[in-house]
Amino acid sequence: MKMLTRNTLIIIIVAVAALSGTLVYEHFQKTTEHMVLTTTTSTYDSGLLDYLVPVFERRQGATVNIIAVGTGQAIEIAKRGDADAVLVHARELEETFVREGHGVHRVGVMYNDFVIIGPENDPADIKGETNATLAFTKIAKAGAEGKIVFISRADGSGTNLLELKIWAQLGLQPSNSSNSWYLEAGASMGTVLRMADEKRAYTLTDRGTWLSFKKQLKNLVVLAERDRILLNPYGIIPVNPEKHPLRNFRTAVAFTKFLISEEGQELISNFTKENKTLFTPMARNFELASALGFLDQAFEVAWYESQTTSAGTGLSDSNAVIGGLLRAVQLIISFNSEVLSITLLSLRVSGTAVLLGSMIGVPIGAFLGLKAFRGKARLINLVNVLLRSVVNTFMGLPPVVVGLAVYLMLSSSGPLGPLQLLYTSTAMIIAQLIMVVPIVIGLTMSAVASVDKAVRERAVSLGATEWQASLAVLREARIGLLTAVVAAFGAAISEVGGILIVGGNIRWSTRVLTTAIVQETELGRFEVAIALGVILLAVAFAVNLILTVLQSRGVRG
Amino acid sequence: MTSIEVRGLCKEFLGKTALKDINLRINTGEIFAVIGPNGAGKTTLLRLLNLLDEPSSGTILFNGAAVDYSPKKLLALHRKMSMVFQQTTLFNMNVFDNVAYGLRARDEAEESVKRKVTDALELVHLSGFEKKNALTLSGGEAQRIALAQVLVVEPNLLLLDEPTANLDPKTVSIIEEVLSWVNRKRRTTIVMATHNMFQAQTLAHRAALLLDGRIEKTGTIREIFEVPSKRLASFARLENVFSGVSSVVEEGTSLVDIGGGLRVEAAFTRSGEVMVYVSPEDIILSTHPIVSSARNNFKGRVIEVADLGPTVRLKVNAGRPFVVQITKRSFKEMQLNVDSEAFLTFKASSVQAV
Numbered sequence: 010m011k012m013l014t015r016n017t018l019i020i021i022i023v024a025v026a027a028l029s030g031t032l033v034y035e036h037f038q039k040t041t042e043h044m045v046l047t048t049t050t051s052t053y054d055s056g057l058l059d060y061l062v063p064v065f066e067r068r069q070g071a072t073v074n075i076i077a078v079g080t081g082q083a084i085e086i087a088k089r090g091d092a093d094a095v096l097v098h099a100r101e102l103e104e105t106f107v108r109e110g111h112g113v114h115r116v117g118v119m120y121n122d123f124v125i126i127g128p129e130n131d132p133a134d135i136k137g138e139t140n141a142t143l144a145f146t147k148i149a150k151a152g153a154e155g156k157i158v159f160i161s162r163a164d165g166s167g168t169n170l171l172e173l174k175i176w177a178q179l180g181l182q183p184s185n186s187s188n189s190w191y192l193e194a195g196a197s198m199g200t201v202l203r204m205a206d207e208k209r210a211y212t213l214t215d216r217g218t219w220l221s222f223k224k225q226l227k228n229l230v231v232l233a234e235r236d237r238i239l240l241n242p243y244g245i246i247p248v249n250p251e252k253h254p255l256r257n258f259r260t261a262v263a264f265t266k267f268l269i270s271e272e273g274q275e276l277i278s279n280f281t282k283e284n285k286t287l288f289t290p291m292a293r294n295f296e297l298a299s300a301l302g303f304l305d306q307a308f309e310v311a312w313y314e315s316q317t318t319s320a321g322t323g324l325s326d327s328n329a330v331i332g333g334l335l336r337a338v339q340l341i342i343s344f345n346s347e348v349l350s351i352t353l354l355s356l357r358v359s360g361t362a363v364l365l366g367s368m369i370g371v372p373i374g375a376f377l378g379l380k381a382f383r384g385k386a387r388l389i390n391l392v393n394v395l396l397r398s399v400v401n402t403f404m405g406l407p408p409v410v411v412g413l414a415v416y417l418m419l420s421s422s423g424p425l426g427p428l429q430l431l432y433t434s435t436a437m438i439i440a441q442l443i444m445v446v447p448i449v450i451g452l453t454m455s456a457v458a459s460v461d462k463a464v465r466e467r468a469v470s471l472g473a474t475e476w477q478a479s480l481a482v483l484r485e486a487r488i489g490l491l492t493a494v495v496a497a498f499g500a501a502i503s504e505v506g507g508i509l510i511v512g513g514n515i516r517w518s519t520r521v522l523t524t525a526i527v528q529e530t531e532l533g534r535f536e537v538a539i540a541l542g543v544i545l546l547a548v549a550f551a552v553n554l555i556l557t558v559l560q561s562r563g564v565r566g
Numbered sequence: 567m568t569s570i571e572v573r574g575l576c577k578e579f580l581g582k583t584a585l586k587d588i589n590l591r592i593n594t595g596e597i598f599a600v601i602g603p604n605g606a607g608k609t610t611l612l613r614l615l616n617l618l619d620e621p622s623s624g625t626i627l628f629n630g631a632a633v634d635y636s637p638k639k640l641l642a643l644h645r646k647m648s649m650v651f652q653q654t655t656l657f658n659m660n661v662f663d664n665v666a667y668g669l670r671a672r673d674e675a676e677e678s679v680k681r682k683v684t685d686a687l688e689l690v691h692l693s694g695f696e697k698k699n700a701l702t703l704s705g706g707e708a709q710r711i712a713l714a715q716v717l718v719v720e721p722n723l724l725l726l727d728e729p730t731a732n733l734d735p736k737t738v739s740i741i742e743e744v745l746s747w748v749n750r751k752r753r754t755t756i757v758m759a760t761h762n763m764f765q766a767q768t769l770a771h772r773a774a775l776l777l778d779g780r781i782e783k784t785g786t787i788r789e790i791f792e793v794p795s796k797r798l799a800s801f802a803r804l805e806n807v808f809s810g811v812s813s814v815v816e817e818g819t820s821l822v823d824i825g826g827g828l829r830v831e832a833a834f835t836r837s838g839e840v841m842v843y844v845s846p847e848d849i850i851l852s853t854h855p856i857v858s859s860a861r862n863n864f865k866g867r868v869i870e871v872a873d874l875g876p877t878v879r880l881k882v883n884a885g886r887p888f889v890v891q892i893t894k895r896s897f898k899e900m901q902l903n904v905d906s907e908a909f910l911t912f913k914a915s916s917v918q919a920v
Contacts (some may be wrong), residue, residue, distance in 0.1 A: 463655040466618050471668035471720060472645040476635065481667075485658055 015255075024491065042071030047086045049169075052243070053077035053098060055217060056288055057280050064276065065267045073258050080167065087111060087246075090253035093261040096245045098167065100302045103244050112246035114312060117303035118268050119277050119288040120242040123235040124219060125169060126202075127211035132156040141236035145175050148211055149183065152190030159183070162201050163193035167241070174214045175238065202226060215241065220285045242291065242301040245278040265311045268292070278444040352544055355521040358434055358508070359501035361442035363449075367494050370446045374400075374453025374493070378486070379479050403447035408440075410449040412507030415440040419511065434519055435517040444507060445497040452496060456489020457482060488559050495559065499552040503545065522548075568628055568646065568722040568755045569594045571617065575624035577610050582608045586779045588624065591845045592772075597745070597754040599766035601790060602776035608651065608759035611776065612725050615757060616649040628723075645672065647723035648716040652731060652759075656700035661692070661711055664700045668719035679919075686714040689747070691740050705738030713741060717748065724748065730765060734875055735891065738765075739765040747767060763787070763807075764843065805846065812840040812919075819914060824835040826885030831861040832917035840919050846856065846891040848916035851880065852909045853900055861914040868906045882908050 012212040048058065053075060062073045076086060078376055080099045087095045088111050097103060098120075108114050123133065125144055133151035135144040151157045161184075162169040183191040192210070194201050198218040205212045206226040219231070245265050250258035269275045269292035275291045292299050298306035340398065377396055417423050419431040419439075430436045458480050483490070512519035514528055522545045529538035552559035575588040583859055585607045601897040615626065617633060617640055618767070626633045633643065639769045648668065656664050665683045674682075687693050690710035695703075700711060705778050709729065716724060726745070730738040746769060748754045760766050766773050775782040775790050783790055810824035812894045814835050822830045832842060853865065864882030878897040880890045888910055892900075902908065 333594065461655055463651065463653065467651065467655050467657075468667070468671070469618065469644060470616055470649045471671060471715065472641070472650075473650070473667075473671040474641055477671050479659065487658075 023311025032141055041207050042069060042257060042263070043074070044071065044260040044262070044264065045074045045076060045091065045256045046094050046096060046261075047076045047078065047083040047092040049080050049083055049098065050077050051215075051217075052098070056282065057277070057550050058096075058289060060280055061268070061273070065264055068259070068267070069263055071263070073260075073264060087248050090248065090256060092248060093258065094245055094247045094264060097245060098241050100242070100244075103246060104302075106246060109248055110252055113249045114262075114265070114309050115244050115246040115303070115305075116265060116269055116309040116313065117298040117301060117306055118243050118245050118292055119274075119290045120301065121238045121288050122216050122218055122234065122241055123168065123213055123239040124231045125211065125213055125230045125239075126205065126219065126229050127157070128209035128228055128237040129230050129292055131232055133211065134231045138233040139235050139237050141175060141233060142178055144233040145178070145181075146179055149179070152183075153187070155190070158190050158192060158193045158208055159207070160194050160205050160212045161199050161209045162198065162212075164197070166198075168198065168213060168299045170214055171238075171241075175213075187287045202229070205229060209424045217287050219289075220283065237300060238526075240301055242298075242303070244303060246257055251488060262313065262316050266316060266484070269310055269313060271338045304446070323439065348541070348544070351437055351525050351541065353520055354434065354519070355502055355545075356548075358437045358521060359498060359504075360439060360499050362438045362445050363494060363498045365438070366442050366445035366449050366497055369442075370497075371453050371490060371493070374450040375457050375479075375483055375486075375490075377450070378454040378457025378480060397454065398452045400447055406444055406447060407506070408444055408504045408508075409506035409510065412440050414509030414549060415443065415507070431511065432513040434512070437508045437519060437521070438510045439509040441501045441504065444498055444504065445501050448497045452493030456486045459489065460485045491559050492556060495552055496558050499549060499556070502552070503549055568632040569630070570723070570755070570757070571630070572615075573625045573627070575611075575614065575626065575831045576622045577607075577614060577619070578622045584779055585614070585621075586780055590774060590781065590784065592757060592853065595749065595755055596772060597749050599762065599770035599787070600759045600776055601763065601766055601771035601773050602759075603761060606776045607779040608776055609727050610779075611920040612649065612727050612757065612759055615723075616647065616725050618649075628747045632799070636762070639810060645748055646721060646859040647725065648719055648721040649713050649725035650709075650727065650729050652727040652729075654705075654712045656703070656708055656711060656715075658699070658701055661687070661698050661700050661703070662696035663713060665718055666713045667715060669741040672719070682718045683714075686718045689717060690714045700787065706733045709733060710737060710740060713744060717744070720752065720754075721901055722755065723810070724754050724756045724757065728759055728761070730760075730762065735877060742769060762839070764845075766790075773810070786847065792838075804851075806844040807841060808843075809839065809841045812836045812838060812842075824886055828864065828885045830917055832919070833913075834917075834919055835917060843918045844912055844916055845918075846879070846889045848892045848912050849888060850911040851882070851890045851892055851896075851900070851902075852905070852911065855909050856911060858911060859913070862912045862917070863907070864910045866902055866908055866910060868902055868908055871904055872903070880908075882910060884910055890909055 038211055046058075052058065052318070054077075058075055062075065066072055076083070076092065078086070080097050080102065083097050084097050084099075084106055086092050088106070088109075095103075095106070096118070103112075103115060107115050112533075125141065125148075126486075127133065127135070127140075132247065133144075133147045133156065135147050139148070142258040148157065150157055152159055161172055163184075169244050182191060185191070192204075192208075194204060198214055199222055202214060202222045202223070204210070206228050210229050211232075216234075245268060247258060247261035247265055250256065271293070274290035274292055277288050278286060280287060291301070292306070292310060295307040295310070303309075351473055375512060377393070377400070380393065396507040398432060415436060417427045418430065420426060420437055430439070464485050465478050465482050468481040473481060503523065508528070509524050512521070512524065514520050520528075522541055526538050526541045526545065529541065569588070570592040572588050572590040575585060576583070577585040577783055588611065600610050600611060610619075614621050617626075617635070617885070620635055628643065628646075633639075637712070657667065659690075662807055663687055664678045669679045669682060679760055684693070688697060692707060692714065695707070700708065703711060713729070723892055724745075729745075729821055730741050733741075742765065745758075749756055756769075758766075758770070770787060772785060773790050774784045795816055800896060808822075808824035808830070810822045810830070812820045812822040812832070814820050814837050815831075818833060818835055820832050820834055822832055822840060824842065825831055825901075830842065830844075850860070864884035866882040866888070869883045869887065870881035872879040873894075874891075876894060877891050878894055880892070880902065881889050882890055890910065
């Protein structure tokens with residue numbers, strides 16, 4: 010009994026250590042630069058920021074939280090002082106933002122462009138036209154003659170606004186019930202492109218969407234491009250520190266400086282999707298930038314270059330691991346809500362899965378195990394052998410396969426799609442439940458089957474009913490049953506493949522220890538990855554300690 | 567309070583015959599010993615009587631009624647009998663819960679459970695062991711707990727499979743005492759398997775000699791001893807049993823020539839062929855000859871030493887081999903070893919005729 014108390018003490022110590030591991034992040038966030046960037050959904054969806062930001066974060070030792078919303082909302086958030094910088098592509102709104110004193114040092118970063126597409130035979134004859142206005146004139150003319158159809162998105166999007174701007178320059182107002190050649194779809198770019206393909210119509214599209222849909226569009230080609238009016242310039246504006254002194258102006262400047270640096274610009278031009286460049290850098294092309302509405306580009310770039318934004322706490326790649334290790338140790342003495350939520354979610358998901366899995370697996374395993382040594386007939390034995398083999402096979406079920414199967418069941422096109430469970434913690438619990446049940450069944454089965462048959466006979470001999478005798482056997486197997494449950498928990502909490510597929514690693518909602526470690530490692534934020542790893546290790550250690558203690562008790566018994 | 571009748575009982579395991587045509591009658595309140603060597607079928611017979619296994623053929627009758635092997639009837643029968651197995655399997659719980667198991671299986675009120683368990687533990691001299699985990703007990707303690715476990719349910723029929731094999735003398739005497747007490751006070755019918763002839767002789771009213779799955783002989787222990795001794799000696803614990811020729815020297819005293827040049831003085835009056843027994847505990851061992859009132863003094867050499875925990879068992883050849891049991895402390899103090907010279911001393915009244 011003395012030994013037991015000591016082991017309990019060790020478990021408590023380890024549990025405390027694990028908990029203190031959740032003190033990780035706060036300290037990290039206090040000592041590192043932290044900024045919020047608002048941007049548009051389409052910018053974020055392009056993946057450019059996921060590609061650029063980690064490089065900056067590693068270099069600067071800072072974290073950039075990105076809020077992707079509509080253009081108007083992105084600017085509104087910054088106006089309220091809830092962001093440190095905005096990265097958008099809406100010249101008028103940007104200029105107003107600066108004029109009203111919300112932002113300073115607006116600078117052009119890059120552009121992507123729009124193209125006019127249409128049917129290959131080009132009845133409007135605009136092929137090779139570099140003047141978009143002229144091309145639109147021809148389209149209107151051919152339309153009026155009944156030769157062609159033009160589809161407008163008519164949804165108030167940036168693309169739609171540009172289109173209307175060009176018509177306006179021509180003094181045209183095609184949105185008119187008598188204009189049968191002008192279709193107002195009120196739909197997304199992709200839908201409009203498919204419609205245009207079906208109807209062999211003309212339309213205006215951004216190049217990115219065009220590139221990604223091109224393969225499906227058999228009848229369409231790019232007819233007119235490269236007019237300056239078709240260029241879509243992106244500017245970044247740090248929030249005015251005088252208006253919002255609590256914002257992190259220093260990091261916003263550092264981030265901007267990084268984007269417009271030669272390195273940043275080169276990274277942008279190297280960013281591709283399906284082998285096509287999506288953005289063209291322009292921060293250092295002052296003439297073009299000026300023509301695209303960044304009148305003070307040369308001055309602003311010079312200003313940024315004069316700012317010292319040396320990385321205070323950043324880690325260079327060479328000592329990232331060692332530094333990360335030191336940092337992780339340092340971090341394990343502070344508290345943070347995110348790490349706490351990640352750890353608690355891990356415990357909750359795996360805990361629930363194991364709890365449910367035990368409720369299902371222990372009775373089944375117990376039943377199979379009890380049957381195993383009561384089976385007399387050869388047939389029962391055969392069934393037993395088969396069942397055991399099946400259970401043993403499923404014990405080694407690869408988590409990714411389980412994840413895939415659960416994904417297919419839960420995705421909106423799957424049989425359980427209407428439940429809308431994909432990318433929720435429920436989905437993760439389901440996936441882990443499926444992995445855990447065979448483990449619990451298998452270990453329970455062998456634990457129960459390994460109880461000396463003399464235990465049952467002794468119980469029967471002492472006047473126990475069949476049921477009481479079975480309970481006596483289960484009670485003798487209790488250490489084995491506990492072992493099964495603890496082992497299942499250990500397997501669940503350290504599993505990553507399945508939970509990533511069905512959970513999606515969404516911040517604050519489905520991010521758990523293992524998936525967070527994968528992500529932080531990919532982002533190069535080793536100190537956080539290591540700290541999370543330490544927590545996971547502590548949990549796994551506690552689990553194994555419990556296992557060892559249980560087993561040693563079993564041996565002693 | 568159960569009588570048993572066994573008719574034509576056979577048991578086969580995987581085509582091998584373990585028991586063949588067993589016919590027995592065990593009377594109510596009787597202690598009945600099943601004597602036989604290992605592998606004779608004693609355990610198989612007890613398991614059949616405990617209804618843990620079904621016979622291949624034949625019938626068992628309790629109080630004249632043939633056993634019905636349907637689960638419900640079995641439970642009712644099981645609750646009237648109980649068995650102490652040779653290899654004790656106690657439950658991995660504390661001693662109290664172990665002993666209480668049978669009572670709780672019968673949904674007995676916890677108050678009376680407590681009283682009965684306390685009584686049973688007292689009976690086997692293990693009061694105060696309630697909180698100990700049963701699996702931490704020594705072999706002798708475990709066997710006494712196993713006995714207590716069975717006694718609390720106050721069975722009409724008590725089955726015991728080698729209840730004292732490999733146990734220390736203290737435990738053996740406690741168990742033997744308890745068994746005769748239970749038989750006397752509760753009139754419990756007891757069937758015990760043993761290969762210890764003298765235990766059978768001390769406890770049992772009647773016995774059956776089981777050899778190779780058959781009953782060779784049934785009767786009193788005396789009658790069993792009439793079976794040629796070579797056959798018995800092959801398995802039974804026949805230490806310190808000697809056959810010899812006795813002649814009366816004076817009233818109440820005989821001299822028995824047991825061979826090897828030894829003549830043993832015995833406190834009985836008998837002449838002719840006899841079989842005598844000297845309990846190993848009754849023999850005094852010394853390194854020098856001692857002068858005492860004891861009539862038998864022999865010199866010999868230690869030929870075997872066996873450590874039994876608190877006691878040591880020595881075999882001393884004094885012309886015929888004698889087994890002597892002494893405490894470990896004496897053994898150490900006397901600095902005995904194999905081949906040491908030793909003297910044996912025992913009283914004439916310690917020599918029993920069987």
